[in-house]
Amino acid sequence: MEGRHDSNRRSLALGNGGSEASESAVERGLAWLAAHQFDDGGWRFDLKSCPQCGGQCKNSGVIESTTASTGLALLCFLGAGYTQDEGPYQEVVSAGLYYLIDKMLITSMGGDLRDNSLLDELVEGQPQFRKSGDMYSHGIATLALCEAYAMTRDKTLAEAAQQAVNFIVYAQHEKGGWRYAPKEPGDTTVSGWQVTALKSALLAKLDVPRGVWYRASDYFDSVQEDRGATYGYQSPDKNRISTSVVGLFSRMILGWPRNHPPLAKGMARIAKQYPHRNHMYFNYYASQALYHTGGPGWERWNPRMREYLVNLQASSGHESGSWYINENWSDRGGRLYTTALAILTLEVYYRYMPMYQKSFVGDSP
Numbered sequence: 302m303e304g305r306h307d308s309n310r311r312s313l314a315l316g317n318g319g320s321e322a323s324e325s326a327v328e329r330g331l332a333w334l335a336a337h338q339f340d341d342g343g344w345r346f347d348l349k350s351c352p353q354c355g356g357q358c359k360n361s362g363v364i365e366s367t368t369a370s371t372g373l374a375l376l377c378f379l380g381a382g383y384t385q386d387e388g389p390y391q392e393v394v395s396a397g398l399y400y401l402i403d404k405m406l407i408t409s410m411g412g413d414l415r416d417n418s419l420l421d422e423l424v425e426g427q428p429q430f431r432k433s434g435d436m437y438s439h440g441i442a443t444l445a446l447c448e449a450y451a452m453t454r455d456k457t458l459a460e461a462a463q464q465a466v467n468f469i470v471y472a473q474h475e476k477g478g479w480r481y482a483p484k485e486p487g488d489t490t491v492s493g494w495q496v497t498a499l500k501s502a503l504l505a506k507l508d509v510p511r512g513v514w515y516r517a518s519d520y521f522d523s524v525q526e527d528r529g530a531t532y533g534y535q536s537p538d539k540n541r542i543s544t545s546v547v548g549l550f551s552r553m554i555l556g557w558p559r560n561h562p563p564l565a566k567g568m569a570r571i572a573k574q575y576p577h578r579n580h581m582y583f584n585y586y587a588s589q590a591l592y593h594t595g596g597p598g599w600e601r602w603n604p605r606m607r608e609y610l611v612n613l614q615a616s617s618g619h620e621s622g623s624w625y626i627n628e629n630w631s632d633r634g635g636r637l638y639t640t641a642l643a644i645l646t647l648e649v650y651y652r653y654m655p656m657y658q659k660s661f662v663g664d665s666p
């Protein structure tokens with residue numbers, strides 16, 4: 302992940318479609334995140350309970366999971382090249398990583414990151430979590446641990462990251478997907494996070510059994526239409542652009558080359574879209590997928606997406622550096638959620654470069 306180091310980052314950002322303004326926006330966003338870290342090293346969607354903020358920032362979220370919020374915040378720092386060993390936020394990142402490790406529940410099936418503070422009870426030896434302690438949280442938090450380990454080779458992270466990966470392997474449904482609870486028949490959005498985390502684990506040289514990849518491909522086969530140009534949520538649905546883009550990006554991670562006809566056809570359809578004013582989840586995935594596809598679709602999309610976010614960043618008061626976008630999920634994830642997705646979207650120019658660009662997408666696991 303050489304691309305994330307400071308000296309490379311600026312030239313990659315400016316050479317790949319970013320701007321001075323978008324890079325400043327990333328830095329201001331990270332400063333806002335750092336100012337909203339809790340004393341225990343974690344982040345919460347609920348900003349009212351943040352001691353430094355106390356709700357000075359409006360649009361607090363209500364999702365209880367602290368591993369999802371902490372994982373998203375960490376991914377933003379890691380995406381900029383800032384780790385526990387490098388850059389201006391070493392203590393912030395280190396405290397966040399150890400927060401996640403502390404919240405992991407070690408089970409015989411692996412390390413469960415659904416957030417042990419949301420653990421309700423054990424039923425027949427299986428942990429039952431309150432709402433929002435789910436596989437979304439686990440996938441996001443696992444990705445953060447794997448990225449940090451891949452970037453630093455910090456041996457103290459290796460065991461935790463491997464345990465978290467083992468839990469993803471355990472949680473896969475027999476037909477290949479993942480959903481809120483382990484072993485449930487999958488959905489495309491939860492599965493997308495697990496596949497991303499597993500690929501990051503593989504590049505970090507952690508152990509991922511081969512059969513997992515075949516079953517994951519079987520899952521995406523089961524929700525595709527047009528030979529793989531479109532993807533539905535839990536079944537084929539060619540009209541769902543938001544699940545289609547998650548499916549297409551997952552296919553790139555699973556090894557489809559960018560000129561594979563169904564992928565090219567699907568991405569041509571995504572490339573006709575404008576950035577959605579009220580759907581950052583779509584915007585985030587579309588930016589990742591279009592960046593890796595390149596060409597006129599990306600050239601058309603990128604300046605619109607970039608300028609939309611640069612102009613929308615809050616610039617006054619405690620909210621300065623954050624984003625709030627009123628949309629479907631934002632009343633639940635709140636300002637922290639939309640800020641993290643905005644930062645990750647603006648980091649697309651170097652987040653997977655150059656080590657990742659060659660192997661993260663388009664190469665078979």
Ligand SMILES: [Zn+2]
Binds near residue numbers: 356
């Ligand atoms: Zn605040």
